[in-house]
Amino acid sequence: MKTKIILGFSLLILCCCSNPLPTKTPTTAPHHQGKIRITGAYALYPLVQQWIADYQKVNPNVEFDLQAIGSGNGLDEILNKKTDIAMISSQVPENVDTLLWISPVARLAVVPIISKKNPYLQTILKNGIKKDELVGLFTNQNPHTWGDIYGKPTKDPVKVYVRSDKSGATDVLAKYLWVESNEVVGVGIEGENKMIEAVKANPLALGYCNLVYTYDLANKQFFNDFCILPIDLNQNGIIDKREDFYNDFAELQRAMFLGKYPCVLNRNLYVATLGKPKTQEMVDFLKWVLTRGQGIVPKLGYIELRNSEIKYNLYYLLN
Known part of the structure; x- marks a missing residue:
């Protein structure tokens, strides 16, 4: 898939040098029958929900059915023709990507x-956690206690929670840890919200989630009862100044944009359709997502696409 994207992008650059991108959508597509059904990744759900709300302000006659069911389940539904648009938060297998029209959107x-009730919280925030320790904890190869990790005599076990549904977040975490997704083990939790509730309820918990679920948009603050576990990137046992960007959401978001946070953990989110979008309403909505909709992306805690990516995907949507 990566090879095709790179080759396609190179061809697009050549095309764009001599031909401007189209400015209007085709008018021959049939109209959509019923609601546009969108299912898939929890990671994309808050953003797509806001996109729909804003889009319907100027297109009130277009109706949607939006459900978060996990990235893998969304992919299954689009392949089985049970949904119109799938929200995907992990790499699409090469054996099916040729069947789909896929575009990154954020x-x-x-x-x-971790829980903010963790008895080692101040030490954890000061020292962070090394990648090697995360590997041991999430694969149960080296099940440390919190005391083991931070040089304390206490033997409080780390209670590891993992997603039990077909989660793109798990796939991304596994890729960062250099393991397979099925090697990420712990107490299974279905869905993003239940994962967070489990972590909040257990002071010794360790889990993972998508960044937007850590932040209260209304108050522009991180939530009070759980927090992001800082990663000790250079593995020297302390969160250095260059690694210290977890206290402020805007600062963390900028660090992610600049590549200071592990790039593997900061992945593209996609929408996919079975073949190119076939109805006028789907084409118009996806065009809006790739243009005006991008203005909403950073406001909700995501990172917007680069202009070159927008032009590339818009071109292949409209041609």
Whole structure:
């Protein structure tokens, strides 16, 4: 898939040098029958929900049915013709990507999370956690206690929670840890919200979620009862100044945009249709997502696409 995207992008650059991108959508597509059904990744749900709300302000006759069911389940539904648009938060298998029209629409990071009631909280925030320790904890290869990790005599076990549904967040975490998704083990939790509730309820918990679920948009603050576990990127046992960007959401978001946070954990989020979008309403909505809709992206805690990516995907939507 990566090879095709790179080759396609190179061809697009050549095309764009001599031909301007189209400015209007085709008018021959049939009209959509019923609601546009969108299902899939929890990671994209808050953003798509806001996109729909804003889009319907100027297109009130277009109706949607939006459901978060997990990235893998969304992919299954689009392949089985049970949904119109799938929200995807992990790499699409090569054996099916040729069947789909796929476009990135935003970026979002996966973050490890702990309870703010953790008895080692201040030490954890000061020292962070090394990648090697995360590997041991999430694969149960080296099940440390919190005391083991931070040089304390206490033997409080780390209670690891993982997503039990087909989660793109798990796939991304596994890729960062250099393991397979099925090697990420712990107490299974279905869905993003239940994961967060489990972590909040257990002072010794370790879990993970998508960044936007750590932040209260109304108050522009992180939530009070759980927090992001800082990653000790250079593994020197302390969160250095260059790694210290977890206290402010805007600062963390900028660090992710600049690549200071692990790039593997900060992945593209996609929408996909079975073949190119076939109805006028779907084409118009996806065009709006790739243009005016991008203005909403950073306001909700995501990272917007680059202009070159927008032009590339818009071109292949409209041609």
